[in-house]
Amino acid sequence: MKIVIVGGVAGGMSAATRLRRLDETAQIVVFERGPYVSYANCGLPYHVGGVIPDRSSLLLQTPQSLAARFRLDVRTGHDVLSIDAARRTVTVLHPASGDTFVEGYDELILAVGASARAAVGHSSIPTHTLRTVEDVDAIGALVDAAADHPSALVVGGGFIGLEAVENLVRRGIHVTIAQRGPHLLSPLDPEMVAPVEAQLRGHGVDVRTSVTVDTVADGAVLLSDGGVLRPDFIVDASGVVPSVDLACSAGLRLGPTGGIAVDERNRTSDGHIFAVGDGVEKVDALSGEAALVTMAGLANRHGRSVADVIAGREERNAPALGTAIVKVFDVVAAKVGWSERQLVAAGRDHRVIHTHPASHATYYPGAQTMSMKLLVEPATDAILGAQIVGGEGVDKRIDVIAVAMAGGITASALARLELAYAPQFGSAKDPVNQLGYVADNLRTGAARTVQWHELATAQEAGATVVDVRTAAEHAAGAIPGAVNLPVDELRDRLGELPAGPIVVHCQVGQRGHTAARILAQRGYDVVNLDGGYRTWAAGVASTARELAAA
């Protein structure tokens, strides 16, 4: 059996090595357009910043090492031009020699990934994407050659864009980041992103949201908001689109997202052509519909599983949750599943929970506050998504919630998870358990909450906002119109409350819950402000920016 694999990085190389372990006799040929195989894409930004100083540590394998260990025929610098699905052949160009040849296959695996979507066209300012080792070499050369007060524009505030910003700042470059949407990290909701944007600004980054690049001419960038920048160079991180040229040449079916359509065994519309990685549609775990989820983990996993399928094993992909994480200086932001914005857009009923717990027991030094958001389906108590922003322990909690989602654990049942507790690592009631308690209170009606973006409407409808924090906290920053009545005095000062509807709030939501319970049991029409003053302030600030930009 002869297997040809197009693309020699994450998905392609996982397929190739697994295939060899399953089948010593197969002929396995890997064509890679670039000069490198099996390199560490996700490490590329950190080589720019000098965090990974040794360029060779990004190059995990060579054609020689892969031949020795796995008897793979890996040919770098080979560009597969087209596929003849009927004849089961590919046409390959070797640009270095100018040769073109035809190679036959029994099974073909496309692992060509996605291409950077260029938001900036041909430009008089040096402009590079950040997808390959060559990109990194080029950006590194620009950084080295930059002037006395070097500056750069990063276009795109997604995960790669933020990593690019951090690493350019590390090299002493003044960076402006331009984001099309109203906030950075569009997979997260606006009130969650505030700490990330603050972190960047604290490092001197000029964060511009709700802007696009209009034109680049005469060494100047004109932004859609009228701003003019003169960066030494531009990093275009405005996203990726599936690479489908080859698939189209074979007449393969594309899906509704524009990615290559595959079944749960990564088989395309041609029975002898498989496809994996960023060029391929996945199945969204929440909607069951096609989605583009461009994660290295899925590319590797599907590469491996396609080898199993070709070797005759029963192997099916699980739907994708889209778990993702990024670290920007000292702040970590992570998500899994759907955001509130996605749920609203899809018209899916949902319940929102915000908390601000400590990363570990507060009595042990070094605990950091994180902000968590959980999205729950009211009818089923199913977890629809989560977002966490903070420092220590964000990665752990997003993984715990991702596994809970994979295991069908309900939001309320998060309370019962037995997570490892010592004071360095968590709390006797872990932040994830606490989310479960809040979810259970909402499910059973023991708590009723209002969201930060619903507060103004509630006030307009006559609700009184009662701040149950201390007088000192209230004085340090308060919601307009709120009256201050500390929770510990509430039972004795009921006479000061109005008869109409009440919204109680504290700093993060916990004292507010106690206050709401005190009042609800006495017959008051009371709700607690979810996430407290902290979530409200972050949300209002993000909205103000969005309105100002509009």
Next chain:
Amino acid sequence: MKIVIVGGVAGGMSAATRLRRLDETAQIVVFERGPYVSYANCGLPYHVGGVIPDRSSLLLQTPQSLAARFRLDVRTGHDVLSIDAARRTVTVLHPASGDTFVEGYDELILAVGASARAAVGHSSIPTHTLRTVEDVDAIGALVDAAADHPSALVVGGGFIGLEAVENLVRRGIHVTIAQRGPHLLSPLDPEMVAPVEAQLRGHGVDVRTSVTVDTVADGAVLLSDGGVLRPDFIVDASGVVPSVDLACSAGLRLGPTGGIAVDERNRTSDGHIFAVGDGVEKVDALSGEAALVTMAGLANRHGRSVADVIAGREERNAPALGTAIVKVFDVVAAKVGWSERQLVAAGRDHRVIHTHPASHATYYPGAQTMSMKLLVEPATDAILGAQIVGGEGVDKRIDVIAVAMAGGITASALARLELAYAPQFGSAKDPVNQLGYVADNLRTGAARTVQWHELATAQEAGATVVDVRTAAEHAAGAIPGAVNLPVDELRDRLGELPAGPIVVHCQVGQRGHTAARILAQRGYDVVNLDGGYRTWAAGVASTARELAAA
């Protein structure tokens, strides 16, 4: 309704505060024998070591703060002497005044915890357990008063014992730790504990295993192995036993473990008496049988849920997995579920997997090697337990596996978990995914392994051990009798292999797997040494110590 709670720390106070949130009208009385309520038990060792310098940060609440916020009637320094279940009363002694009085209840919650099991009797050397704030004050005074070359003996190598050792070393004390069993941390298996013992020895700790304290006399401790120590003081951390005196006074049923027997709503054999925390039996998630699982998380959770039950809510406890973690200097050890030793003792069929992955992508600075062990039920692919020892990321992976167990995710399905990946946090194939791949290979027969403790028997039965590492690795340390044949040369040097059974091995098991696949497909009778040289060396060293001690 009047609820009396005996014990004002984790379980008792969780019950009291939750009860108030559910019922503003209930009368809630908490009797606590000691002077403090709601203190941070798990932080106590770190106050001894000065990590938590401020003693007051361990005292999370006071009777006054609890009265203000929750209208609780908290009475410290009150010793509940007995229960009259028929009359629904408790008899209470207030030692400070000498008063004894009777208090009635509608519902009673026992949250009296466990008592330290004294391995050292009345002693001529100052001896303290480490359970209460008073213990910590006493040990702190001993440390302050110690001589020029202070020394201490810690009896018991469990979680609390190790935390005590670390914190005494921090204070400049020379510490000997005496452990009854053949290795420290008996919830883990011997080959996993080696790094923990090495870490302690590296900090100058005298680690003595398979010993008990025979006698303490004339300022000297005589150990069962003949050793004589003259410590300035002794910390007795030899474990706990459920506190059941009160329960017995009420005629409550005890379970087979000696703890108070309760149903899944924490109701004792008396319909108006509930019990939670370390004094109470839990249901083991794997056996369905009664077990003592003395974890702060469970005490808090069950305290809260018993309040729900009393308030008329449907609430049942989940069985306990016994997730636990400890940090000792720079090494972290964690476990969930059953150990191999427990499975062997219970005669339960099981499969064992050892891996030694990096905590995050190796190309990104700071990755640390961890050792993982997964125990799997062959018939069902269910996860029976896991152990992880390392540094960074141990807590995350044990939590991920604990949640997978709670969600009924099989061992093979760990491969499909979508865990958050950026190079600071993991790998595109996370260590937990890798465990799943190994489990799947074992399940499908794509891999066959032998355990470190089975190797000698295999060799005696005629198997040849083939070390497929490089010549340099082989020279640096090898299994006796192993021949060296690097995996990359294996296909070309098959003629050098004997006809009989073969055990291949590498450093951690991965190259060994590739080698085993190469040979198995050519018809060789081959197995791979699970966990490679690293697991074998740790296991053999632990066995040697055990044999030497026996």
